[in-house]
Amino acid sequence: MSLKKAGILVLVILILDQWLKIYIKTNFLYDDYVLVFDWFRIHFIENEGMAWGVALPGMYGKLALTLFRIVAVCGIFWWLRDSVRKKQSNYLIISIALILAGAIGNILDSVFYGVIFSESTPSQIATLFSDEPYGTWFHGKVVDMFYFPIWRGTLPEWLPIWGGKYFTFFNAIFNLADVAISVGVGILIVFNKKIFKN
Structure with missing residues (x-):
């Protein structure tokens, strides 16, 4: 796969990711949901x-995390370009492109959303390009929306x-x-023998 095709894949994912996040943020109240199926909202x-809502402590924790992500994205881009140059497996190139697109998508939220959106609350929908942004550069919140509560219930008493x-x-x-990111990592795991056969 060429670097151009990998770049198109990254760009398509980024556009879809940002469009969906902006739509959700400007049309939903915070913690609001739409029931698609009983197991999908x-x-x-x-x-x-970070992942699972874990936050780094202190005033500079979020800034350090965002800067670390930017450095990581530079490394992932170098890995993608090097893999294309060495004509590595398409499985590898696609997986790196997916990971790169996902990482950039979440970085965009962290870097820009704090200065372009107003606050999302349970009573007020956010405004894009607001005169009263909720944060500062590099301190934006990442927008999440896919929820799959496949099973809910009380676990048996005998479980430790x-x-x-x-x-x-x-x-x-x-x-x-x-x-x-998850699909990219999954490809690396499932097809590791094909990817790293040399």
Whole structure:
């Protein structure tokens, strides 16, 4: 696969990811959702930090995370370009392109959303290009919306640790950029023998 084709794949994912996030943020109240199926919702939340909502402590935690992501994206881009130059497996090139697109998608939220959107609340929908932005450069929140609560219920008492507690499987809420990263990593794992046969 050529670098141009990989770049087109990255661009298409980025456009879809950002369009969806902007649509959700400008049309949904915070924590609002639409029930698609009993096991699938479009549920708007924002992620302050890393995966699963984990945040780095302190005033500069978010800035450090965003800067680290930018450095990581530079490394992933170099890996993609080097893999294309060496004519590596298309599985590898596609997986790197997906990971790159997902990483850039979430970086865009972190870098820009704090200065272009007003605050999303349970009573007010955010405005794009607001005169009263909710944050500053590099301190934006990542928009998430896909929620698959496939099973919900109380676990049997006999289970250690979680027995008798209410449990939801699958409880994460994520976005298209996260899907791209996960699929890219999945390709690396499933097809690792084809990718790294040399």
